Amino acid sequence: MALIVHKYGGTSMGSVERIQNVAKRVAKWMKAGHQVVVVPSAMSGETNRLLGLAKEINPNPDPRELDQIASTGEQVSSGLLALALQAQGVGAVSYAGWQVVIKTDSSYTKARIQGIDGEKVLGDLKAGKAVVITGFQGVDEIGNITTLGRGGSDTSAVAVAAALNADECLIYTDVDGVYTTDPRVCEDARRLDKITFEEMLEMASLGSKVLQIRSVEFAGKYRVKTRVLSSLTDPLMSLEQEMSSGTLITFEEEETMEAAVISGIAFARDEAKITVLGVPDKPGIAYQILGPIADANIDVDMIIQNxxxxxxxxxxFTVPRGDYQKALDLLKSKVQAHIQAKEILGDPKVSKVSVVGVGMRSHVGIASKMFRTLSEEGINIQMISTSEIKISVLIDEKYMELAVRALHKAFELDQK
Amino acid sequence: MALIVHKYGGTSMGSVERIQNVAKRVAKWMKAGHQVVVVPSAMSGETNRLLGLAKEINPNPDPRELDQIASTGEQVSSGLLALALQAQGVGAVSYAGWQVVIKTDSSYTKARIQGIDGEKVLGDLKAGKAVVITGFQGVDEIGNITTLGRGGSDTSAVAVAAALNADECLIYTDVDGVYTTDPRVCEDARRLDKITFEEMLEMASLGSKVLQIRSVEFAGKYRVKTRVLSSLTDPLMSLEQEMSSGTLITFEEEETMEAAVISGIAFARDEAKITVLGVPDKPGIAYQILGPIADANIDVDMIIQNxxxxxxxxxxFTVPRGDYQKALDLLKSKVQAHIQAKEILGDPKVSKVSVVGVGMRSHVGIASKMFRTLSEEGINIQMISTSEIKISVLIDEKYMELAVRALHKAFELDQK
Incomplete structure (x- = not known):
């Protein structure tokens, strides 16, 4: 008997029929003798409907009230799932985040989980019930409802799994796992059976949108065995078959030992690049340039100073393309004269492509293989940035697909 | 400066535009220097939509989960109203029942309020904020969400007014007050400026659906000055004009002294009558007949034993028409032989008509006037039942409208 946390996204909860399918799948796990906690998202479209109403009423909505409103989507889907489980003959109870309690800070619309009290849930599991817990939300110290931001249900599920010391966290979604790269860009992309937590973190932060990045951080911090798998398969498939599907995020050394040198090619298409020329090389200059950018809530990604x-x-440095003009205007109006920079240049049509893999720690030559491959395709590298397990390059946007496909082939990611 | 509780029903909250109108009205009260607590219902149709989903998933739904689901309707409307108030430049915060706290027993779908902690709300009012509190719901001792049953938001509003010691509770609805009888049945029906709490109780229990009966009980118990008025008027009408509209439920002796002898004609159309003939007249016989009926959750109204x-x-005795066949079958199968009754007869097409008024306490001749009026119209009285402030008769359904109109005229209710 194991304690398993299931997480289902909005698409998997999108209709009465799909909720019934989720209930069949959970009931199968229960009847096989496992304890199951389920963390569902709101029915697809519901969160947007609620936030749309809020913004129609107030274009500048108070984030506290947004959270009061948006959190109801998961409360409804959780109650419906408990009812669907009961219809399958499985004892079930649903809890909102504040009922568990899932304690967060007070950062409305992007709160962080501070702690989870597992006592009530463990009691229900012991009594043979499936426990359904709303994703995406919690409650702050003085009883205000908070939400965790888009994709927050992933984080809820992993955090609940950590708090309950669950054996595994299964993230059911509308893709069947993590791929070596986006199959829409490279048709040879292959599903990975395993990926290390660190690789997953780089893949998630670099634009593979399978999991919310904070959920991966949580999985890493608390070593929660997490699997990404499809909710669109037959809910009554065998448990053995189910547990060998999808992609497992691993932490074990022996497992990482078997890992390939490179696990995947990640990319971020919509980047923009800004260069400040002729800056006096003295202490504090980086802060004088990037301070106003950060104050304007613009994310800065790659930074290079020659x-x-x-x-x-x-x-x-690079910024998301949507913030390009704003960043450029800021620099020209508030920074250029002040720091006596010669000129400010920019390019809003660049993309970032990265090779990711824990294996590169112990293998030389990854960088040179990457650069040679791009060179052979005639792709100019504009910026380079590296970490322990990834190498990122900035290139002209029009070469992005070509670069991804060439690197995917060069690192033999199409072969198991 | 007064502390006023406003309650708005689902129709008044039924669209973005209507919510904005509610906000304008509340903002007007705030700007006039009053403290305002608002208790809204869910947007019209929302509770039915949620319960419909629940019943589609599970035809026999667990009432605890129904309450988890249904309670979200008010949480959304309350959050939206807080945002609309903020858009009007009024500070506002919304609370779900559990956040206030509104403590109830654990009778899911029909819970009763046990207590309300006004501290947080009074603090917000003091800080100059409008406070929006979800109607219809509370939380039990161990943190389960409960709902108060259909129309429960009326009870929430009156209970909140009692707990905060509010100066007045304004129930905004889609009718403009309490009428001498249903205007759809009698075109001479007239709005009452005042009605005593006891009369309102009889009118509510006898089928005038303006207020949930429990809210009237609450208003009486805690002497909450309550006014029923229209939410469809111009939200910016003067406060003086607004406070002289609608119908005020009174408790003051001097006010009841001025009251008319009869305040209104109430009726319940869909009644059914069952007679058990030839019953041995011995102790316990009433229980033997009505026990099985009560066990089947059928409400018994009038009871007569010759x-x-x-x-x-x-x-x-009489039962709601929808339960007639069930009650008849129960008696024939489980009771008749056991108590050796001679025969069981029934009539599913009867209606109850009542005259209500605190004035009849001190006036003789109300009953004879009622009976004479019906007799002059050729309407046969099948059963009679009386209380201190009402006289009810059971008649053939087909004469109901005629009886209501004749009594309304005979007691001069069309005249102020």
């Missing part, structure tokens, strides 16, 4: 020549240097 | 002749008596 060796200075004659006391002057060039400073380049 | 003087016995030769140790035998006849026993007659």
């Amino acid at each position: 060796q200075s020549v004659d006391g002057k240097t060039d400073f380049t | 003087q016995s002749v030769d140790g035998k008596t006849d026993f007659t």
